[in-house]
Amino acid sequence: MTNIKIGMLFVASYLLGGIPTGYIIGRVKGIDIRKHGSGNPGTANVYRTLGKLPGITTFIADFLKGFIPAMIALHFFYAAGSAGFSKGHWWIPVTAGALAIAGHIWTVFLNFHGGKGVATAAGVFMALLPVPTAGAFVVFAIAVAVTHHISVGSMSASVALPILCLFLADAQQRPFTLLALAVCALIFYTHISNIRRILKGAELSFKHRGPGGEQK
Numbered sequence: 001m002t003n004i005k006i007g008m009l010f011v012a013s014y015l016l017g018g019i020p021t022g023y024i025i026g027r028v029k030g031i032d033i034r035k036h037g038s039g040n041p042g043t044a045n046v047y048r049t050l051g052k053l054p055g056i057t058t059f060i061a062d063f064l065k066g067f068i069p070a071m072i073a074l075h076f077f078y079a080a081g082s083a084g085f086s087k088g089h090w091w092i093p094v095t096a097g098a099l100a101i102a103g104h105i106w107t108v109f110l111n112f113h114g115g116k117g118v119a120t121a122a123g124v125f126m127a128l129l130p131v132p133t134a135g136a137f138v139v140f141a142i143a144v145a146v147t148h149h150i151s152v153g154s155m156s157a158s159v160a161l162p163i164l165c166l167f168l169a170d171a172q173q174r175p176f177t178l179l180a181l182a183v184c185a186l187i188f189y190t191h192i193s194n195i196r197r198i199l200k201g202a203e204l205s206f207k208h209r210g211p212g213g214e215q216k
Contacts, residue, residue, distance in 0.1 A: 002087050006077060013069035013096040017103025017120055020110050021061040022046045025054050034110075038193075038204065042115030044150040048204060059119050065104060066123030070097040074127055080172040090175040097124035097179060105190060116190040118154040121183050125161060128176040132164040148205040151194035158187040 047055025
């Protein structure tokens with residue numbers, strides 16, 4: 001029965017992560033967000049295209065898509081120090097979190113083309129590694145303030161998180177650092193197009209707004 005519940009948790013984590021928040025908000029506003037700006041249905045493109053409130057709403061929803069399954073796994077399927085691989089082991093919340101992030105990036109609801117995983121990953125790590133994640137948010141804010149690029153902030157935070165884990169994570173949280181390292185690599189992978197635009201000087205600033213935004 002426990003294995004069935006764990007399986008249900010994993011399926012639910014992927015499906016919840018796959019809910020295309022930005023796409024849904026765009027449709028409510030009368031546009032297909034995939035055809036505007038960078039074409040990505042994530043927080044940054046929604047913010048630039050539709051404005052502050054839709055962008056913030058997208059971030060919160062995408063954040064919760066990661067936070068909820070990771071927190072459920074942490075409280076109901078995890079026991080610190082458990083050696084039982086089928087019950088209470090650290091791999092269960094790690095897998096639930098990873099599936100939520102994967103669901104966001106490769107969502108079944110949009111032909112496996114979703115967002116870049118940053119907000120959902122932030123939710124996962126706020127559940128699993130709250131103190132290091134808070135530090136990563138600070139790094140994100142500083143990087144965005146200096147560069148005006150959300151993509152730079154996202155990549156900077158993804159690098160900072162596993163480093164901060166070395167200093168701020170307690171012994172029980174250390175196994176979750178493995179997920180932080182994997183997600184760091186994944187975030188860079190999903191930002192390849194951004195990296196190319198940055199190198200060309202063509203990356204959009206978060207201050208740039210599209211047809212529904214408040215700034216141009």
